[in-house]
Amino acid sequence: xxxxxxxxxxxxxxxxxxxxxxxxxxxxxxxxxxxxxxxxxxxxxxxxxxxxxxxxxxxxxxxxxxxxxxxxxxxxxxxxxxxxxxxxxxxxxxxxxxxxxxxxxxxxxxxxxxxxxxxxxxxxxxxxxxxxxxxxxxxxxxxxxxxxxxxxxxxxxxxxxxxxxxxxxxxxxxxxxxxxxxxxxxxxxxxxxxxxxxxxxxxx
Amino acid sequence: xxxxxxxxxxxxxxxxxxxxxxxxxxxxxxxxxxxxxxxxxxxxxxxxxxxxxxxxxxxxxxxxxxxxxxxxxxxxxxxxxxxxxxxxxxxxxxxxxxxxxxxxxxxxxxxxxxxxxxxxxxxxxxxxxxxxxxxxxxxxxxxxxxxxxxxxxxxxxxxxxxxxxxxxxxxxxxxxxxxxxxxxxxxxxxxxxxxxxxxxxxxxxxxxxxxxxxxxxxxxxx
Numbered sequence: 001x002x003x004x005x006x007x008x009x010x011x012x013x014x015x016x017x018x019x020x021x022x023x024x025x026x027x028x029x030x031x032x033x034x035x036x037x038x039x040x041x042x043x044x045x046x047x048x049x050x051x052x053x054x055x056x057x058x059x060x061x062x063x064x065x066x067x068x069x070x071x072x073x074x075x076x077x078x079x080x081x082x083x084x085x086x087x088x089x090x091x092x093x094x095x096x097x098x099x100x101x102x103x104x105x106x107x108x109x110x111x112x113x114x115x116x117x118x119x120x121x122x123x124x125x126x127x128x129x130x131x132x133x134x135x136x137x138x139x140x141x142x143x144x145x146x147x148x149x150x151x152x153x154x155x156x157x158x159x160x161x162x163x164x165x166x167x168x169x170x171x172x173x174x175x176x177x178x179x180x181x182x183x184x185x186x187x188x189x190x191x192x193x194x195x196x197x198x199x200x201x202x203x204x
Numbered sequence: 205x206x207x208x209x210x211x212x213x214x215x216x217x218x219x220x221x222x223x224x225x226x227x228x229x230x231x232x233x234x235x236x237x238x239x240x241x242x243x244x245x246x247x248x249x250x251x252x253x254x255x256x257x258x259x260x261x262x263x264x265x266x267x268x269x270x271x272x273x274x275x276x277x278x279x280x281x282x283x284x285x286x287x288x289x290x291x292x293x294x295x296x297x298x299x300x301x302x303x304x305x306x307x308x309x310x311x312x313x314x315x316x317x318x319x320x321x322x323x324x325x326x327x328x329x330x331x332x333x334x335x336x337x338x339x340x341x342x343x344x345x346x347x348x349x350x351x352x353x354x355x356x357x358x359x360x361x362x363x364x365x366x367x368x369x370x371x372x373x374x375x376x377x378x379x380x381x382x383x384x385x386x387x388x389x390x391x392x393x394x395x396x397x398x399x400x401x402x403x404x405x406x407x408x409x410x411x412x413x414x415x416x417x418x419x420x421x422x423x424x425x426x
Contacts, residue, residue: 070294
């Protein structure tokens with residue numbers, strides 16, 4: 001379903017990757033590995049359509065994502081390096097806004113349940129008062145409510161998470177793959193995710 | 205699509221309500237600038253009446269620009285802008301929602317406060333309506349044009365100065381028309397022509413600016 005053809009990207013005239021090609025079928029997991037500055041975040045942004053590659057293109061079900069725009073965005077969950085939560089709002093408010101923006105509105109009940117699964121209390125406390133790891137959890141709670149989005153692009157999903165939250169994230173990814181979704185993620189640490197096809201793309 | 209835009213407006217308004225400092229600063233700036241002029245110029249009623257429309261309009265324009273710098277900067281910093289770019293609605297629609305939220309916070313209070321500030325200039329009560337109407341039509345145009353500049357200068361060093369250089373020349377027609385309409389009314393002439401052109405500017409900017417903002421956002425997030 002997701003296909004990259006001859007991707008090439010440079011940052012400050014330094015080539016990050018060139019001639020990168022892969023195809024991702026339903027149920028497949030792709031881990032983007034590489035040291036800091038190898039271009040993991042750049043690659044994920046290119047796959048999400050946030051960055052245009054210098055050469056090559058990304059295709060979704062055979063059509064270039066540049067032409068699809070919102071149609072592609074609707075099929076996608078992208079969790080970037082920044083947790084994408086507003087400091088002034090509570091975790092529940094952030095989550096329900098994020099779901100609404102992505103075109104899959106969630107009921108207050110399901111938002112509360114998603115946050116509970118990630119161990120966040122459903123109190124109206126602004127995210128500003130939460131720790132770094134809790135913010136990360138508030139962002140990841142979106143995965144609980146995004147099971148029907150076929151493609152997940154996760155940039156360092158395990159950063160700043162404790163063991164329990166990391167395990168929960170792994171199990172959510174595993175369940176998504178089993179249901180026919182595809183996941184691309186980047187990480188430094190080893191993650192144990194159950195996947196029929198688990199490929200590693202080494203950058204740099 | 206409309207519900208997504210509504211969500212974004214509600215979110216931005218809620219953020220401002222939780223942290224009213226930034227919005228209040230811009231409004232306070234407007235009030236202070238407009239109040240300092242009568243003190244500096246002196247209590248010469250005819251002179252004050254003559255400068256009132258221009259001074260109030262310039263103050264409104266500067267205060268609008270003051271709050272523009274943060275329009276997309278906060279979203280850019282916390283990553284929510286990326287989610288806007290990947291939202292299920294066209295980016296142009298979301299840009300229009302951002303501008304609407306900005307205007308509700310920074311433009312609408314200016315419209316409401318202007319007649320009150322006009323008291324200090326001894327502006328005739330029958331002109332208050334024209335002043336408020338000209339601001340009501342003009343301040344959204346300022347928000348739309350300014351948002352293009354804010355999107356273009358997003359993430360640049362010295363964005364504030366660059367934004368002013370970029371946007372202020374484009375504000376000039378709005379300023380001339382807005383202040384001019386009140387001056388016309390003060391001279392006993394019909395202000396309709398200026399107000400209609402302001403209205404036309406509003407329609408045109410509402411139709412095209414969101415797409416320009418969207419294009420600018422895509423460029424500056426690359």
